[in-house]
Structure formats: C-alpha cells, structure tokens
Amino acid sequence: MIDTPRLRLLPLDEADREPLARLFADPEVTRFLPQLAAANLDAARALASQRIERYAAQWRTQGLAPWALRLRQDGALVGWCGLRATPEFDAVEMVWLVARAHWGRGLAAEAARAALDYGFMRRGLPRLIALILPGNSASVRLAERLGMRYERHVPVNYLGGGAAQLFRLTRTDYLASLGGAR
Numbered sequence: 001m002i003d004t005p006r007l008r009l010l011p012l013d014e015a016d017r018e019p020l021a022r023l024f025a026d027p028e029v030t031r032f033l034p035q036l037a038a039a040n041l042d043a044a045r046a047l048a049s050q051r052i053e054r055y056a057a058q059w060r061t062q063g064l065a066p067w068a069l070r071l072r073q074d075g076a077l078v079g080w081c082g083l084r085a086t087p088e089f090d091a092v093e094m095v096w097l098v099a100r101a102h103w104g105r106g107l108a109a110e111a112a113r114a115a116l117d118y119g120f121m122r123r124g125l126p127r128l129i130a131l132i133l134p135g136n137s138a139s140v141r142l143a144e145r146l147g148m149r150y151e152r153h154v155p156v157n158y159l160g161g162g163a164a165q166l167f168r169l170t171r172t173d174y175l176a177s178l179g180g181a182r
C-alpha cells in the first residue's frame with residue numbers, strides 16, 4: 001500500500017469489479033485502450049473480473065501489477081496506475097487510467113509519481129517504459145511531465161494491432177531529475 005496526498009494505492013480486489021466495469025464501459029476512457037473497450041456493462045463486468053484476477057496473479061508471481069487508485073477522502077475507486085512486466089520490450093511498463101469525472105485534477109500524475117518512485121527506488125528497476133497510442137495527448141503530456149522521453153514507434157498487438165509510441169525513463173535520468181534530493 002502507498003499513500004499519496006490524495007490517493008491510496010493498493011491491489012485491486014473483488015469489490016472493485018463494479019466501479020472498474022463502469023470505467024471500461026465509458027468509451028472516452030477506453031478510446032486509446034482498445035483491449036479494455038466493452039460494448040455494454042455486462043461485457044465490462046467480465047473484463048473487470050478478468051483484470052482483477054490477472055493482476056492478483058501478477059502480484060503473487062511477479063510482485064508487480066497496477067494498483068487500484070482510491071481517494072483517501074472516501075475510499076472511492078477512481079482508476080488504476082502502476083507497473084507491469086512487458087517481456088517483449090525487456091522492460092517494465094507504466095500504465096494509468098482515471099475515471100472521466102476526475103480528469104484534469106492531477107490525480108494520474110500524483111499516482112504515477114508514486115509508481116515511478118516505487119519502481120526505481122524500492123525495486124531498483126533500470127528503466128520504465130510507457131506505450132501510448134497516437135492521438136492520446138493526455139497520456140503523452142503525462143509521460144513528458146514524468147520525465148519520460150519518446151524513443152520510437154513499436155508494433156503492439158494487444159493495442160489493436162497498430163503502432164504505439166514508446167516512451168522511456170531510465171533510473172539514471174530519474175535520479176538525476178531528483179537533483180540530489182535523495
């Protein structure tokens with residue numbers, strides 16, 4: 001569990017199924033996440049169950065998976081953010097998703113900074129990447145704000161068969177960006 005000023009980050013659990021399903025049923029939220037797009041709430045519930053199980057398994061076997069983002073104020077699930085292994089790129093990928101009602105409040109940046117810190121400082125990872133579909137300007141801006149740099153376009157089947165923009169941040173650059181604060 002990680003606390004940030006407004007959020008509590010902790011593994012997803014069964015109780016998150018319904019709020020997660022509502023996120024997946026919002027076409028604006030899944031616009032650049034075709035693998036999560038659900039045609040209706042029932043399909044979204046099935047997807048949510050799969051993700052909850054998959055991430056629970058990843059926590060057990062890899063010790064890494066996206067966290068649920070809960071508002072510390074009232075415990076409401078407002079999205080997810082965190083790390084997942086992407087063997088095809090020999091790297092750990094950062095992922096993020098926030099409910100539309102909470103966009104533009106800096107919550108993704110707050111959670112992603114905690115995830116970066118966890119990845120680099122607590123897990124000692126050498127680099128983190130983000131895979132962002134063209135047109136997803138909010139995610140590009142977020143990646144840039146985190147200090148990630150565009151590296152190249154890469155084909156990614158799970159993102160609908162198209163090419164994604166690969167952004168990268170190395171631990172060395174992350175430590176340098178802290179400016180000796182640690």
Ligand SMILES: CC(C)(COP(=O)(O)OP(=O)(O)OC[C@H]1O[C@@H](n2cnc3c(N)ncnc32)[C@H](O)[C@@H]1OP(=O)(O)O)[C@@H](O)C(=O)NCCC(=O)NCCS
Pocket residue numbers: 028029030032033096097098099102103104105106107108109110131132133136137138139141142145
């Ligand atoms: C990407 C996403 C997580 C950002 O969440 P958020 O909580 O609104 O982001 P923040 O408020 O922390 O903003 C982070 C930065 O992005 C910028 N930003 C946010 N939305 C933006 C938009 N629509 N267009 C351009 N920039 C945007 C913010 O201004 C901020 O930059 P700044 O500090 O220079 O002002 C959210 O838009 C989302 O969930 N999108 C759908 C899911 C998704 O596509 N996930 C990523 C797949 S790669």
